[in-house]
Amino acid sequence: MHPHQPLSAPDSYAAHATDLTKVYGTGDTRVVALDAVTVGFVRGQFTAIMGPSGSGKSTLMHCMAGLDSPSFGSIRLGDTETGSLNDRQLTRLRRDRIGFVFQAFNLLPTLNALENITLPMDIAGREPERAWLESIIQTVGLADRLGHRPAQLSGGQQQRVAVARALAGRPDIVFADEPTGNLDSRSGAEILDFLRGSVSALGQTVVMVTHDPVAASYADRVVFLADGRIVDELHAPTAEAVLERMGRLTPAHQV
Numbered sequence: 001m002h003p004h005q006p007l008s009a010p011d012s013y014a015a016h017a018t019d020l021t022k023v024y025g026t027g028d029t030r031v032v033a034l035d036a037v038t039v040g041f042v043r044g045q046f047t048a049i050m051g052p053s054g055s056g057k058s059t060l061m062h063c064m065a066g067l068d069s070p071s072f073g074s075i076r077l078g079d080t081e082t083g084s085l086n087d088r089q090l091t092r093l094r095r096d097r098i099g100f101v102f103q104a105f106n107l108l109p110t111l112n113a114l115e116n117i118t119l120p121m122d123i124a125g126r127e128p129e130r131a132w133l134e135s136i137i138q139t140v141g142l143a144d145r146l147g148h149r150p151a152q153l154s155g156g157q158q159q160r161v162a163v164a165r166a167l168a169g170r171p172d173i174v175f176a177d178e179p180t181g182n183l184d185s186r187s188g189a190e191i192l193d194f195l196r197g198s199v200s201a202l203g204q205t206v207v208m209v210t211h212d213p214v215a216a217s218y219a220d221r222v223v224f225l226a227d228g229r230i231v232d233e234l235h236a237p238t239a240e241a242v243l244e245r246m247g248r249l250t251p252a253h254q255v
């Protein structure tokens, strides 16, 4: 066994990338956004991805979530090699097996909270599992706001709707891109508590890009990117430890 090989068996990964490389542009504008990244996200774990601006965090998440295609390397979601799928299959895989939470909540303004939460399943023609849906709505604390439209909800409540929507279809993995970026610290803490709870209590797998060491401290593991490579990793992180590792990666003039 290779000395750096992780101990977990491959099938315990909800998602895994091998030698994932992403090159944008050609000639003078060529950028290697990801440089042979090999990383796995273990089922039932909460992982934060951190790194300086431009280090490849969003690119990694977009490639893993099937929103962008790698230049080289392979990605597995569960036991599916996504490189072998055509566009239609990839769309279906995203819809059925991945939950997304983005900084802009992407809620539909004309639908109420409950309709927004179940929209992906409605589009897919899937019946929500009632008990599961109810446990999410309870956990996220939206039971008395289900009839409200997004404009009638606070930013934090809107983001909770977005998180509930991402979880409602019981996806294999949830990808969250700066889910607390637009929120005040109290609303942010609620979202992080909820994501944490979805992992600890419901067994979800969550991968979150963040710039915030406090947000990262809710995760089980933090993966640090710099210049398109994984350069460090922390388990059971504290905000202080994350901050200290970030300091090592960030050039002094950017701090």
Ligand SMILES: Nc1ncnc2c1ncn2[C@@H]1O[C@H](COP(=O)(O)OP(=O)(O)OP(=O)(O)O)[C@@H](O)[C@H]1O
Pocket: 024, 025, 031, 032, 033, 051, 052, 053, 054, 055, 056, 057, 058, 059, 060
């Ligand atoms: N569509 C694109 N075309 C060309 N270059 C791109 C494209 N998307 C990203 N890049 C480049 O790839 C590199 C990685 O970008 P990425 O958005 O993944 O970084 P990031 O770590 O998420 O940054 P930030 O923290 O600022 O959001 C950057 O140098 C960026 O300029």
